[in-house]
Amino acid sequence: MSETVNIQSIEFGSRKINFELSYQDRKTLGIRVYPNCKVKVIAPYDTTEEKLKAKLREKAPWIIKQQLGFLSYQPLTPPRKYVNGETHLYLGRQYKLRIEKSEINEVKLFRGRLLVLKKHNASVKNLLSEWYREKAFVHFEETLKKTILLFKRFEIDEPELQIRQMSTRWGSCTPKGKVILNPELIKAPKGSIEYVIIHELCHLIHHNHTRAFYDLQEAIMPDWKKWKERLEMSLI
Numbered sequence: 516m517s518e519t520v521n522i523q524s525i526e527f528g529s530r531k532i533n534f535e536l537s538y539q540d541r542k543t544l545g546i547r548v549y550p551n552c553k554v555k556v557i558a559p560y561d562t563t564e565e566k567l568k569a570k571l572r573e574k575a576p577w578i579i580k581q582q583l584g585f586l587s588y589q590p591l592t593p594p595r596k597y598v599n600g601e602t603h604l605y606l607g608r609q610y611k612l613r614i615e616k617s618e619i620n621e622v623k624l625f626r627g628r629l630l631v632l633k634k635h636n637a638s639v640k641n642l643l644s645e646w647y648r649e650k651a652f653v654h655f656e657e658t659l660k661k662t663i664l665l666f667k668r669f670e671i672d673e674p675e676l677q678i679r680q681m682s683t684r685w686g687s688c689t690p691k692g693k694v695i696l697n698p699e700l701i702k703a704p705k706g707s708i709e710y711v712i713i714h715e716l717c718h719l720i721h722h723n724h725t726r727a728f729y730d731l732q733e734a735i736m737p738d739w740k741k742w743k744e745r746l747e748m749s750l751i
């Protein structure tokens with residue numbers, strides 16, 4: 516029987532894990548992750564807070580993995596405030612935002628920062644999303660040109676690339692062979708971008724997620740699982 520129930524949290528990387536904690540007469544710590552991503556922790560009565568948090572931090576990658584499993588393949592970027600010092604991702608790396616007033620609007624990577632020069636009434640959010648979009652187009656186009664070579668034996672034409680904001684997917688493709696990618700993907704590591712493009716290119720040959728589809732994906736990119744995982748972890 517659980518006696519006391521309360522909500523607590525631990526910090527892990529940039530992520531906060533909330534959990535419902537209860538105590539029971541038991542020997543080991545029990546952790547469950549539910550499909551709504553809620554985490555319940557049942558601890559033995561004599562667990563100290565320090566020990567509990569250490570154990571949860573150790574288990575955090577597993578907890579996040581479970582949560583992401585339930586949400587799989589969905590962009591997870593949290594809402595941003597677009598203020599100085601805030602962290603933004605580009606190709607899997609974190610950059611701190613630095614905003615400066617200027618006579619021109621410009622976004623660039625400068626000395627390890629994401630520098631936004633902006634005119635008086637310009638929106639940082641708009642400037643940044645425009646920058647991401649431009650970078651996305653160039654990088655995706657380049658990656659597509661590189662990865663299509665791995666499909667040589669199928670003699671497929673290079674598909675047309677389209678960039679489109681999608682709320683629940685990283686990529687998709689049309690029966691006519693157009694590959695559509697989410698511009699948010701430019702925030703993920705290069706290998707993960709490659710993985711999404713390869714995944715979509717495999718769909719030009721096998722439309723559904725059949726065994727043959729996965730065999731092909733594995734043959735083209737043997738470490739796809741790692742990059743899929745990195746993708747899911749990177750946009751937290």
Ligand SMILES: [Zn+2]
Nearest residue numbers: 714715718724
């Ligand atoms: Zn698919």
